[in-house]
Amino acid sequence: MPFIHYANREVILKVVYSGPALSGKTTNLEKLHAILPNKESRQFLIVPTANERTLFFDFLNVADTLERNFKVRCHAYTVPGQVIYKEARKVVLRGADGIVMVYDSQATAETANKAALEELIVFLREQGQDPNSLPIVIQYNKRDLPDILPISTLEAELNPWKAPFIEAIAIEGKGVLETFDAISKSTKESALRSSADQKGSPPWFRE
DSSP, X not given: OOEEETTTTEEEEEEEXXXXXXXXXXXHHHHHHHHSSOGGGSOEEXXXXXXXXXXXXXXXXXXXXXXXXXXXXXXXEEOOOSGXXXXXXXXXXXXXXXXXXXXXXBGGGHHHHHHHHHHXXXXXXXXXXXXXXXXXXXXXXXXXXXXXXXHHHHHHHHOTTOOOEEEOBGGGTBTHHHHHHHHHHHHHHHHHHHHOOTTSSOGGGOO
């Protein structure tokens, strides 16, 4: 469920970029921060390890469109992909309103991709969330590299939800904005549907 900040009249949605280590999660948020306008109005935090991988999360705060009386704001995080940060991934995923699964398209990443998918499903179920009802967007990243698997293979192995997917070259910014637009739209629509009462609109949008 979204967090409602009544004092600021904001509906805050939490989107988590998940996936294996080095799949491009951090790159997505870095490029997104550079692409979107009004950078001075957003917060961006990177907490790196000594080898420059993400330790805990990246934080991106983006003001979205005005919905009646409230503004919709999206908080985007990444999970640390390394195996040793399993507990940190659980913390970041807790309470997610939507998820982007960032996969490495290379054949050498096939095992890591599958492990990340299986772990995500387990974590969500442990936290009482249904992976089949949560808004999810798939990003198949690194499509510019030579040893990549075809989309048909990736879809069969890594997209049990038949969720929307986007091909990307995140390091060049390709597919980054499209991915964020897709997950922010589906997450917002899901939040509005789940919060609507019999009158057809969430109570916080009515005076």
